[in-house]
Amino acid sequence: MAQDKMHYDAIVVGSGISGGWAAKELTEKGLNVLMLERGRNVEHIKDYTTTNTNPWEFPHRGRATTAQRDRNPVLRRDYPLNELNPHFWVDDQDCPYTEKKRFDWYRGYHVGGRSLMWGRQSYRWNREDFLANEKDGIATPWPIGYDDLEPWYSYVEKFAGLSGSTEGLDVLPDSHYLHAMELNCVEQTAAGRIKEAFGGKRHLFIGRTSNIAVPHKGRAGCQYRNKCWLGCPYGGYFSTQASTLPAAMETGRLTLRPFSIVKELIYDKDNKKVKGVEVLDAETNLTYEYTAPIVFLNASTLNSTWILMQSATDVWEGGLGSSSGQLGHNLMDHHFRVGASGEWEGDQDKYYFGERPTGFYIPRFRNWGDDKRDYLRGFGYQGGASRSGWQRGVAELGIGADFKEAIAKPGPWSMGMTAFGEVLPYHDNKVTLDHDKKDKWGLPVLAIDAEIKENEVKMRADMKQDAVDMLEAAGFKNVRGYDADYALGMGIHEMGTARMGTAPTNSVLNKWNQVWDAPNVFVTDGSAMTSASCVNPSLTYMAMTARSADFAVKELKKGNL
Amino acid sequence: MVQRMAFAIGGTLVAPTVLLESCSFDPDTSTAGPDRLAVLDAIAETIIPRTTTAGARDAKIGAFIDVMIRDCYYPEMQAKLNGGIQEIAEEGKRALGKPFEKAMQKERESVLAAYDQAAHEDGSHFFRTLKELTILGYYTSEEAANDGVVEFNAIPTRYDGCAPADENTRVFYSKI
Numbered sequence: 100m101a102q103d104k105m106h107y108d109a110i111v112v113g114s115g116i117s118g119g120w121a122a123k124e125l126t127e128k129g130l131n132v133l134m135l136e137r138g139r140n141v142e143h144i145k146d147y148t149t150t151n152t153n154p155w156e157f158p159h160r161g162r163a164t165t166a167q168r169d170r171n172p173v174l175r176r177d178y179p180l181n182e183l184n185p186h187f188w189v190d191d192q193d194c195p196y197t198e199k200k201r202f203d204w205y206r207g208y209h210v211g212g213r214s215l216m217w218g219r220q221s222y223r224w225n226r227e228d229f230l231a232n233e234k235d236g237i238a239t240p241w242p243i244g245y246d247d248l249e250p251w252y253s254y255v256e257k258f259a260g261l262s263g264s265t266e267g268l269d270v271l272p273d274s275h276y277l278h279a280m281e282l283n284c285v286e287q288t289a290a291g292r293i294k295e296a297f298g299g300k301r302h303l304f305i306g307r308t309s310n311i312a313v314p315h316k317g318r319a320g321c322q323y324r325n326k327c328w329l330g331c332p333y334g335g336y337f338s339t340q341a342s343t344l345p346a347a348m349e350t351g352r353l354t355l356r357p358f359s360i361v362k363e364l365i366y367d368k369d370n371k372k373v374k375g376v377e378v379l380d381a382e383t384n385l386t387y388e389y390t391a392p393i394v395f396l397n398a399s400t401l402n403s404t405w406i407l408m409q410s411a412t413d414v415w416e417g418g419l420g421s422s423s424g425q426l427g428h429n430l431m432d433h434h435f436r437v438g439a440s441g442e443w444e445g446d447q448d449k450y451y452f453g454e455r456p457t458g459f460y461i462p463r464f465r466n467w468g469d470d471k472r473d474y475l476r477g478f479g480y481q482g483g484a485s486r487s488g489w490q491r492g493v494a495e496l497g498i499g500a501d502f503k504e505a506i507a508k509p510g511p512w513s514m515g516m517t518a519f520g521e522v523l524p525y526h527d528n529k530v531t532l533d534h535d536k537k538d539k540w541g542l543p544v545l546a547i548d549a550e551i552k553e554n555e556v557k558m559r560a561d562m563k564q565d566a567v568d569m570l571e572a573a574g575f576k577n578v579r580g581y582d583a584d585y586a587l588g589m590g591i592h593e594m595g596t597a598r599m600g601t602a603p604t605n606s607v608l609n610k611w612n613q614v615w616d617a618p619n620v621f622v623t624d625g626s627a628m629t630s631a632s633c634v635n636p637s638l639t640y641m642a643m644t645a646r647s648a649d650f651a652v653k654e655l656k657k658g659n660l
Numbered sequence: 661m662v663q664r665m666a667f668a669i670g671g672t673l674v675a676p677t678v679l680l681e682s683c684s685f686d687p688d689t690s691t692a693g694p695d696r697l698a699v700l701d702a703i704a705e706t707i708i709p710r711t712t713t714a715g716a717r718d719a720k721i722g723a724f725i726d727v728m729i730r731d732c733y734y735p736e737m738q739a740k741l742n743g744g745i746q747e748i749a750e751e752g753k754r755a756l757g758k759p760f761e762k763a764m765q766k767e768r769e770s771v772l773a774a775y776d777q778a779a780h781e782d783g784s785h786f787f788r789t790l791k792e793l794t795i796l797g798y799y800t801s802e803e804a805a806n807d808g809v810v811e812f813n814a815i816p817t818r819y820d821g822c823a824p825a826d827e828n829t830r831v832f833y834s835k836i
Binding site: 151153154155157158159160161162163164165166183280281282283284286287312322323324325326447448449450451452453454455488489490492493494495496497498499500502503504506507508509 | 706707708709711715727728731732733734765769772773776777780783788791792795796797799800801802804805809810812813814815816817818819820821822823824825826827829830831832833834835836
């Protein structure tokens with residue numbers, strides 16, 4: 100490794116959605132950047148090994164085997180354990196963690212991280228989201244507001260490329276859209292009826308997504324296959340590989356180092372800054388030190404916090420950023436798996452062509468405007484209408500030629516919706532280091548101790564009933580509400596544990612995402628979140644990262660870092 | 661540039677091997693013997709027979725079911741399913757006076773009708789799973805796609821949310 104360059108202008112830890120943005124912004128502003136990724140490399144297109152595999156070429160038609168299930172006690176709890184893209188999900192045996200209470204942690208350790216498998220729903224936070232903690236008198240106030248982030252939302256949206264419709268709603272500010280995907284005919288009818296039935300206060304429109312079906316920045320665009328999570332050879336959605344990585348590489352100033360586990364940040368207590376990172380090579384188990392005046396932590400919510408906890412422990416026992424008493428605390432997610440579905444009579448002469456990679460969205464209406472509930476915050480819905488396929492034949496009576504023919508044809512329409520609700524930041528929802536358990540590389544693992552509480556439980560009653568009410572109002576039959584239960588983490592929207600705040604006493608990070616105790620460390624992934632909103636968070640991470648990178652480079656040039 | 665150093669030191673680019681191995685064999689290489697495959701094919705063919713289009717036997721659904729039972733179910737369920745398959749074979753022979761797999765479609769249907777009725781009433785009945793695997797395997801098969809049983813389109817390129825449909829319209833799909 101003698102020829103290895105060990106000093107850079109900036110180090111980015113992590114290559115997922117926020118890490119990719121950090122690398123792009125910092126390199127485009129002239130910095131030589133080292134991007135560290137703990138897992139293997141995944142090359143755009145070439146390494147999407149199953150994206151063009153035909154259904155019949157999967158021996159188990161997508162289903163997980165018992166061997167997979169036995170090896171992955173966490174992944175098996177939900178859809179991440181499957182036959183289609185197991186290469187994008189972290190192996191539970193190699194990377195264990197401790198559940199003091201059940202917490203489903205679905206991870207992607209490879210270049211691109213979960214930007215390859217993400218749900219792609221992209222929403223701006225609204226003005227009230229940033230004010231809610233202060234107004235409700237809970238947790239700690241956000242140190243930034245909507246106006247601080249608005250220009251950066253615009254900036255990242257124009258590069259990432261989003262599709263959606265402009266609705267002009269305060270509760271869900273519009274983004275910049277290249278086009279809108281369309282509702283199908285049943286969804287269109289339902290949208291009109293719901294609007295009418297609820298006095299124009301409930302809105303159903305096409306889900307806003309980072310899928311684009313027009314050429315954009317060298318990407319061909321969506322082909323309506325809806326196989327996004329296998330990796331898209333058409334660049335149909337925003338990912339590190341399709342979007343930020345090529346831009347960063349284009350500058351000639353990015354070095355990407357896979358198989359690089361950051362063990363800790365090297366803290367210089369005389370200068371009260373970090374001088375670099377200690378890297379464990381995941382293949383050789385050798386360690387290396389890389390130095391830089393700026394470090395961006397984008398290792399994913401819980402892993403960025405893990406790195407902070409591992410760092411500067413000779414100064415603070417709890418690690419860098421722990422002086423606030425907030426490091427590791429206030430873990431959030433979005434709670435969901437509750438909603439309703441109903442059957443639709445009619446439109447048997449209508450169907451769809453193509454597989455749309457988004458559904459509809461119904462923005463929050465609870466605790467909004469003059470609506471007041473006995474819980475704080477609210478929820479939005481994601482859903483879709485479709486006609487049943489041959490799968491319905493399993494429960495139907497019938498065998499033989501007529502049966503074969505009947506279930507090959509589309510069945511009745513139905514529509515379902517699932518609510519995604521805000522989880523409050525509770526101080527006692529926390530992660531700590533578990534030194535008694537080690538991962539494959541002998542490193543201590545995280546112990547997670549978190550749960551939803553009364554506010555979320557109360558909200559779930561509305562999340563179910565409001566869905567039932569809307570479907571019935573829209574004319575659906577046999578409407579059934581459901582609550583399929585939820586454990587924290589299942590939303591794969593981990594947030595908090597290194598929150599931003601207004602003072603070193605109430606937070607780990609300041610308003611520019613700098614660690615109060617080491618201002619040349621910027622944490623711009625989900626760990627920075629001070630509250631959760633109810634909308635999908637990734638677009639906000641993108642905006643926050645671009646804003647923070649801009650600030651970091653300006654500060655560096657001023658000699659302040 | 662991607663730093664290649666790490667690769668050169670002897671690692672591989674491959675993800676956890678257990679996971680990838682599960683995708684590395686061919687369903688046609690089922691380890692079932694000919695007797696078992698014949699019965700499985702006969703059960704599947706009874707549910708989804710050859711008509712003007714391929715049937716379950718053409719799509720090798722017997723082998724598919726065997727692989728699924730072997731790889732995707734735990735011993736208790738494997739025993740239940742294998743016991744059910746044996747029961748069908750024996751009941752077929754008893755009722756028809758000849759091996760189930762050698763009987764005509766209508767004869768086999770007469771045997772399976774009772775099992776289908778039982779599975780319709782009880783979702784935990786073994787036949788529900790055999791029917792499920794037959795349907796899953798067949799409608800996602802290359803034969804069903806090629807014969808136009810379903811409208812498989814790997815690259816639709818566009819989306820129409822209000823496309824016209826009539827009695828000949830087939831289930832559209834691009835992925836599993």
